[in-house]
Amino acid sequence: MSLDDAADSQRVLSIQSHVVFGYVGGKAAVFPLQCLGYDVDVVNTVNFSNHSGYGRSGGTKTTATELNSIFEGMETNELLMPTRLLTGYIPGAEALTAVAQLAQKLKATKEGLIYLLDPVMGDAGQLYVAADVIPVYKDLLPLATVITPNWFEVEYALLLTDTKLKDFPSLHTALRILHEKYHVPHVVISSIPLKPWLLAALPEHIKPDANSVDSNEHLLYRLRPSIVHAQCVPLIPGYFSGVGDLFSALLLARFHPTKPIVNGSSNPGTDIPNTIHQNTTTTDGILTPLTTPSTPSSSSFFSSTPLSIAASLALHKTHSILLLTHSSAQSLPYEERQPTDDELDALEPLRKTRRMRGRELALVRGQGIIRGDVKGQGRQLVFWDGFWDL
Amino acid sequence: MSLDDAADSQRVLSIQSHVVFGYVGGKAAVFPLQCLGYDVDVVNTVNFSNHSGYGRSGGTKTTATELNSIFEGMETNELLMPTRLLTGYIPGAEALTAVAQLAQKLKATKEGLIYLLDPVMGDAGQLYVAADVIPVYKDLLPLATVITPNWFEVEYALLLTDTKLKDFPSLHTALRILHEKYHVPHVVISSIPLKPWLLAALPEHIKPDANSVDSNEHLLYRLRPSIVHAQCVPLIPGYFSGVGDLFSALLLARFHPTKPIVNGSSNPGTDIPNTIHQNTTTTDGILTPLTTPSTPSSSSFFSSTPLSIAASLALHKTHSILLLTHSSAQSLPYEERQPTDDELDALEPLRKTRRMRGRELALVRGQGIIRGDVKGQGRQLVFWDGFWDL
Numbered sequence: 001m002s003l004d005d006a007a008d009s010q011r012v013l014s015i016q017s018h019v020v021f022g023y024v025g026g027k028a029a030v031f032p033l034q035c036l037g038y039d040v041d042v043v044n045t046v047n048f049s050n051h052s053g054y055g056r057s058g059g060t061k062t063t064a065t066e067l068n069s070i071f072e073g074m075e076t077n078e079l080l081m082p083t084r085l086l087t088g089y090i091p092g093a094e095a096l097t098a099v100a101q102l103a104q105k106l107k108a109t110k111e112g113l114i115y116l117l118d119p120v121m122g123d124a125g126q127l128y129v130a131a132d133v134i135p136v137y138k139d140l141l142p143l144a145t146v147i148t149p150n151w152f153e154v155e156y157a158l159l160l161t162d163t164k165l166k167d168f169p170s171l172h173t174a175l176r177i178l179h180e181k182y183h184v185p186h187v188v189i190s191s192i193p194l195k196p197w198l199l200a201a202l203p204e205h206i207k208p209d210a211n212s213v214d215s216n217e218h219l220l221y222r223l224r225p226s227i228v229h230a231q232c233v234p235l236i237p238g239y240f241s242g243v244g245d246l247f248s249a250l251l252l253a254r255f256h257p258t259k260p261i262v263n264g265s266s267n268p269g270t271d272i273p274n275t276i277h278q279n280t281t282t283t284d285g286i287l288t289p290l291t292t293p294s295t296p297s298s299s300s301f302f303s304s305t306p307l308s309i310a311a312s313l314a315l316h317k318t319h320s321i322l323l324l325t326h327s328s329a330q331s332l333p334y335e336e337r338q339p340t341d342d343e344l345d346a347l348e349p350l351r352k353t354r355r356m357r358g359r360e361l362a363l364v365r366g367q368g369i370i371r372g373d374v375k376g377q378g379r380q381l382v383f384w385d386g387f388w389d390l
Numbered sequence: 391m392s393l394d395d396a397a398d399s400q401r402v403l404s405i406q407s408h409v410v411f412g413y414v415g416g417k418a419a420v421f422p423l424q425c426l427g428y429d430v431d432v433v434n435t436v437n438f439s440n441h442s443g444y445g446r447s448g449g450t451k452t453t454a455t456e457l458n459s460i461f462e463g464m465e466t467n468e469l470l471m472p473t474r475l476l477t478g479y480i481p482g483a484e485a486l487t488a489v490a491q492l493a494q495k496l497k498a499t500k501e502g503l504i505y506l507l508d509p510v511m512g513d514a515g516q517l518y519v520a521a522d523v524i525p526v527y528k529d530l531l532p533l534a535t536v537i538t539p540n541w542f543e544v545e546y547a548l549l550l551t552d553t554k555l556k557d558f559p560s561l562h563t564a565l566r567i568l569h570e571k572y573h574v575p576h577v578v579i580s581s582i583p584l585k586p587w588l589l590a591a592l593p594e595h596i597k598p599d600a601n602s603v604d605s606n607e608h609l610l611y612r613l614r615p616s617i618v619h620a621q622c623v624p625l626i627p628g629y630f631s632g633v634g635d636l637f638s639a640l641l642l643a644r645f646h647p648t649k650p651i652v653n654g655s656s657n658p659g660t661d662i663p664n665t666i667h668q669n670t671t672t673t674d675g676i677l678t679p680l681t682t683p684s685t686p687s688s689s690s691f692f693s694s695t696p697l698s699i700a701a702s703l704a705l706h707k708t709h710s711i712l713l714l715t716h717s718s719a720q721s722l723p724y725e726e727r728q729p730t731d732d733e734l735d736a737l738e739p740l741r742k743t744r745r746m747r748g749r750e751l752a753l754v755r756g757q758g759i760i761r762g763d764v765k766g767q768g769r770q771l772v773f774w775d776g777f778w779d780l
Contacts, residue, residue: 020460021431021469031424039754041411044437047452049463058463060456062437066449070410073439073448077743079411353467364429 011039011081012252013106015099016088016120016245017051018044020059022360024051024242025089029249031363032370033086036253041082043070045090045099051241052128054356055349064094071102080106085113086252087140088245089120093132100140107143116252117144118244121153141182146255146307148248151192167197168390186307188251190244194232201390206382208232228388229308229381233319236326239340240359243318250314250370257306308381313372315381320369325362332358401429401471402642403496405489406478406510406635407441408434410449412750414441414632415479419639421753422760423476426643431472433460435480435489441631442518444746445739454484461492470496475503476642477530478635479510483522490530497533506642507534508634511543531572536645536697538638541582557587558780576697578641580634584622591780596772598622618778619698619771623709626716629730630749633708640704640760647696698771703762705771710759715752722748 012033017025030040045067048059074080085106090096106113119137122128134156141147154174155165165171178184192198199207329337336358338344338351345352363370402423407415420430435457438449464470475496480486496503509527512518524546531537544564545555555561568574582588589597719727726748728734728741735742753760 018432018434020433021464021467027432031421034421034754034757035425037754042408042417043410044408044434047434047437047456047460049460050467050469054467056463056466058459058461058466060459066437069448069450070437070439071448073446074411076446076448077411077440077444077747078740079440079747350468357467357469364424364427367424 010037010083011041012084012086013041013043013080013082014086014088014249015043015045015090015102016086016118017046017048017091018042019048019050019057021050022242022357023246023363025245028242028245028361028363029086029088031367032246032249033253035367035370036250036372038084038253041074041079043067045088045095051356053239053241054353055345056353061091062095064092064098067095067098071098082106082110083113084252085115086118086249087116088118088248089128090133091128092130093136096133096136096140100136100143103140103143114145114252114255114257115143116146116148116248116255117141118148118248119153120244121156123150123152123244124239125152127156138182141178141184144184145257146186146188146251147178147184148188148190148244148251150190150244154189154192168201172388172390188307188311190247191233202230202232203382203384203386206230206232206384208234227305227308228384229305229311230384231312231315231381233315236322238326238329238359240322240325240361241356242361243322246321246361246363247314247318250317251310253310254313255306255310304380304383308383312380317369317372321361321363321366324366324369325359328362328365329358400427400473401431402474402476403431403433403470403472404476404478404639405433405435405480405492406476406508407436407438407481408432409438409440409447411440412632412747413636413753415635418632418635418751418753419476419478421757422636422639423643425757425760426640426762428474428643431464431469433457435478435485441746443629443631444743445735446743451481452485454482454488457485457488461488472496472500473503474642475505476508476639477506478508478638479518480523481518482520483526486523486526486530490526490533493530493533504535504642504645504647505533506536506538506638506645507531508538508638509543510634511546513540513542513634514629515542517546528572531568531574534574535647536576536578536641537568537574538578538580538634538641540580540634544579544582558591562778562780578697578701580637581623592620592622593772593774593776596620596622596774598624617695617698618774619695619701620774621702621705621771623705626712628716628719628749630712630715630751631746632751633712636711636751636753637704637708640707641700643700644703645696645700694770694773698773702771707759707762711751711753711756714756714759715749718752718755719748 014026014029014033016029019025019027025046026042026044030042033040044062046059046061048057050057071080080102085103087099087103090099103115107115117140119140120128121133121137151165165174175187178187194208335351336354338355340352340355404416404419404423406419409415409417415436416432416434420432423430434452436449436451438447440447461470470492475493477489477493480489493505497505507530509530510518511523511527541555555564565577568577584598725741726744728745730742730745
């Protein structure tokens, strides 16, 4: 068996949704974490038959009282012993408050706890949660080691600060608020559309091919106070659920902030440019010179940090699972893969349902990807020098 | 990646308990099934912090209303599409009735559905469920393809027939009731103590070494109307939870009733004794001559059936996981592995809790075992000729 990077008997406490059928929330996160060697304690914030994208579902939300009963049971039995905490979809303010109290307790008592907070609130303009969770998330942010909002969540989470993301100054402001006001050391924006102002400013070695921009590429950002990495990813047509949940789990699994980075292909004698060295303000990594495989000319070196390595692995595996899912969906009978059409979907709800079913992540079939049997072909996140000067 | 026997995009609907911490019920079954290539739909009949062996726990049972809401959500969205059904711990009669109604519906509409019913009711003389589930289990039995009761559950499930298992005639009667009255084609008794009447009657090639009998060996039976297989397994000291749940999942994963058996090491020219041939009354397998590795003298051939193959694999993997768990527990600090002592445990509840925690199955660390990376060293279940003459 190949655990591509042993978890050293680490333990994740995962608090997110559960669906019987398909792969979102815990169903998208727990199996990958287990495959990568983590014992996972699994708290279900809802127990639904399927994800909300189907339009209809059965089951119930877990109340704050039920969550507290579970947390108390664990505490009584000395079972609150995670080294990592992962929180995702928590639908209401009361339940989120229960989780926040637990996170506070864990953070105060577990030295070195790594907390990945995925502020699951919505996507593509649609809000999944009650609006009253937003102030609770503001209380939670300072506890997080890493957050993985999508574009919508960045804007939404920051609404109270009146920061609309429309250009570089507003993006800088939003990030500074996250880093400085909320003290979040690591911010990963998991997926954002390539708006013209963003595309225009992209360094050459990150920019996608001119002829693939039309296909509405997505940009993947990784941001820290002074080190920014990014990468472009071809957009796969159609909407897939659970992608963010999978990405966050894979990122958490491979994020080793204090572990020295060993890069077998680097030349130990190579000088690391001082400018990159001087750019780092955190102590969570050792800079490693790497050659950008696709664009050796524009930037021969870029900094690789523990976060950029983890996010590169997570990006590569998530994207590979998506490609596998997409190709499986393509081979389904036509009624299982009809394109989105709100009018036709409204007339015939099963039309939408069958499409959703055909797009459930191919997580079990793709477990070799998750385990890292396919290595070394990943999309590396690339250092974006000069981001803060834009 | 090595899926030792591909699941051919099969899908298991698993209905059993969920615990946040540790490995019983779904937590012991789902990950192994996923590792072996199955998509698993996961219904949680309880959401507890930990298993009941800890003495204290938090969380709630899922009501029949909640279960029905989930099942209806799945039906509405055409998501009731398992090829295999696995049911385990269902704590009350109302919830079990909801599951029974679903099982009935699936059995009536899904041709070829394989239903493994683990009638989880108790162990070692202790009942886990409300007594009113027993009549509901009687209704469920005729739907099952395989059942995997332990010794206590066989006696308890049969209480209503006044069949106490105290000798071969009563064992024969109990099995006949299961096979003939309840129409269960495959019965696997997952673990029973080696009572003197049983030990005395064991064929030489199944009997354990004389000097290991003292260590209170367990006997593992596999029984069908006319073909019986059995094997002795060294008892590992201490009580481990979730073992039956793991065994049932692994058995279901590898049970292929209609798949031809290919045995690479067999000699195609070898005659199969007619007596064994004539003993088979079912059509679900092809008899394959195998040499009993440990005792070539007493029985050169025994029948291998799809069930005996699946149970041999499940037995080997379960036993290997137990050995790994046991050796891990041995390396813990003393306070994590103090022996069972009811008086001391009552004085200091954490004494018991810590022991339980140290004995949680090493499922994640042992995932290589589950995937079958270690092959060919399994404990084969051995044909028991003459069982019905005893």
